[in-house]
Structure formats: structure tokens, C-alpha cells
Amino acid sequence: MKIYIMTDMEGVAGVLDHDNWCQPPTHAYPGRYYDLGRELLTKEVNAAIDGFWRGGADDIVVVDGHGAGGIVPTLLDSRAKLLHGWAGPGPSGLDESFDAVAWVGQHAKASTTHAHIAHTGWFDRIDISVNGVSIGEYGQLALAAGELGVSVIFASGDEALCREAVALAPRITTVAVKQGLTPNDGSDLDTTAYMHHNLAALHLHPEVARRAIQDRAQASLRPLLQEGKGYSLFKLAPPYERVTIWRPDEPRGVKRIDHATHPTSVIEALNLPAHPEPLVE
Numbered sequence: 001m002k003i004y005i006m007t008d009m010e011g012v013a014g015v016l017d018h019d020n021w022c023q024p025p026t027h028a029y030p031g032r033y034y035d036l037g038r039e040l041l042t043k044e045v046n047a048a049i050d051g052f053w054r055g056g057a058d059d060i061v062v063v064d065g066h067g068a069g070g071i072v073p074t075l076l077d078s079r080a081k082l083l084h085g086w087a088g089p090g091p092s093g094l095d096e097s098f099d100a101v102a103w104v105g106q107h108a109k110a111s112t113t114h115a116h117i118a119h120t121g122w123f124d125r126i127d128i129s130v131n132g133v134s135i136g137e138y139g140q141l142a143l144a145a146g147e148l149g150v151s152v153i154f155a156s157g158d159e160a161l162c163r164e165a166v167a168l169a170p171r172i173t174t175v176a177v178k179q180g181l182t183p184n185d186g187s188d189l190d191t192t193a194y195m196h197h198n199l200a201a202l203h204l205h206p207e208v209a210r211r212a213i214q215d216r217a218q219a220s221l222r223p224l225l226q227e228g229k230g231y232s233l234f235k236l237a238p239p240y241e242r243v244t245i246w247r248p249d250e251p252r253g254v255k256r257i258d259h260a261t262h263p264t265s266v267i268e269a270l271n272l273p274a275h276p277e278p279l280v281e
Contacts (some may be wrong), residue, residue: 001221002059003052004098004140004150005045005080006091007072010107010117012041013177015210018117022067023107034068040206041066041105042075044156044177047210048104049077053219055191056225061093065137067101070105090267091144100153100224102217108160108180109136111187115160116201124191126255127246130266131236139168139234143266145269146235153232154220156213158201171232173220178202178208190248238262240269246276255279 015021015037025031050061060080064071073082086092094101108115110125120128120136127134130143138161142152154173155165162174182198189197204212224231239261246256256276262269 001052001057001100001225002098003061004094004101005048005052005058005060005062005105006065006101006106007041007045007063007070008105008107008137008157009037009041009066010105010119011103011161011177012037012044012105013204014040014206015105015117015200016203018026022066022070022117038070038072039075040082041070042072043206044210044213045080045104046075046077047214048156048217049080050101051214051219052102052221053079054214055218057221060095061098063092066105080085090271091141094141094144094148094150098148098150100151100221100231101141102152102154102220103138103141103165104156104213106138106155106157106161106165108158108164108263109134109135109139111185112136112160112164112198113183113185114180114182115182115198116158116178116179118158118160118180118198122191123195124247124249126187126247127145127242127243129247130240130269133168133236135168136164138165140270142168142234143157143236144270146233147266149229149246151224151232153224154217156216160168169232169234171223173216175209175212175216177204177212188250193251194247195217221244238264238268240264240266242269242272244274244276245279248253
């Protein structure tokens, strides 16, 4: 049983904001707790690895999906392999040899209410949709997995991410490790303002979160083992149209929109270059 675990930092219990916890110290970010944030993520991933291993997995690949890097290699459970860096153009390392995809530390898509540090790719997007279905980073990978016939079985992150995951793949198992509290979606904000928009959240204690992740990850393998390939897929019918709406770069700036299409492959559609133009509303 081969499992692909996509990881991110913003959906981890105890990771409190982006600038202090999710970026190393630079001229742009204070990065005060970046190392601690990486440790918290790696321990959540280890909880998932342990759960999957107990549930029957025997080959686990952990993908460091956080832009600045989120996994501490020396702390990672030795039963897993670590994949860092993208070979492109599709999801790095994901192919038909995997039985399932899981997410740990994932955040909700851009412009989600009651979410924590929500964004898609970066804070400059208002929304990305495929064939009219709004998706975030979770949805993009889930669609790619669906095209490859790989089941989506588990996701942990904030409560809004869990709602998003179930809406696209109703049979997925989720664990909410924190609850975002900001009611406004922030779709009217420019990029800089949106970066600091949805930072209020109620967190589980990290140890409580890890226990829940371990238990639910183990449980998520049972139906997959019973039903095999074809269980819990998120798929849309071709052709594929990707639409991206971009935030203004400054207050009172202009929103932009991009359209990209592919006749047969959603993976190819998601990876086509963007050519944003001013959005006329």
C-alpha cells in the first residue's frame, strides 16, 4: 500500500500566522518561530505516517509542499521517504503507482470565510476554478490524483479546509486541528492586506491534534483496502477550463483574470502559463 502525503505549514495546529511561523527570517519576514513551525508540521506528519503504517501502508512518500520548506528531515519518521522540489509539470512524484493521496497541514483555498491563513498558491489570488468549480491547493492535487486514478483518503488542517475537502470528495476522512474565526472572505482586499486578513483561530493543543491525526489516518485506509482502486476520486469531465482571478497589487488597484483550456488533461490545464488581463466587472 503506497501513500503520497502532501504537506503544508499553514494548516498545522499551533502555527499562528504566516510571517512569524511559515517563513525563515529575511528582510521581508521576521520568521521568529519558523523552526518551531517546521517541527510542529513534521510531528503532525509523523503522526499520519504512524497511522497509515498501522493501517496497512508499507511505502510512504512525504512531499514537502511548503514554498520555504516545512519538513525537518532529521525529525521525519524513518519509515517514510522525503520528496523535496518539483520535477514538473504535474504534481511532483505523483503517478499511477500510488494507491492514495493524503494531506497534512493543509489550509483552505483563497477567499474562504472562517478559515486560517487561507490562500491559493500565494495571497495574490482571489479564486481559481476548473469548469466552474472553485478549488484551492487541495483541490488542484485532488483533481490531478483523480486523473491518475489515485484515491484521495485523508486531509488534516483547519476546519474550513476539512469542509472544502469533503465538498469535493465526500468519502475523504478529515481532521480539523484548528478553527478560523474571521467571517469576511477578504475578496475585496489587495494582496498585502489579504496576507494579514484571516489570522484569528482557535487551535487544538498540538499533542491532541497529533493523536487525532494518527487515529483518523489509520481509519482512512480501511475502506480503501476493502474497495481498492477507484475509491474516493475527485474528477471532472473534459474539456477543462481554468479561470484565475487575481487580486490588485495595491489598494484601489485593478483585479485581473486569466483563462486557460485543455481538451483532455486537467493536469495540463492546471499547469498552463497564466496571462492575466484586467477584469471588467
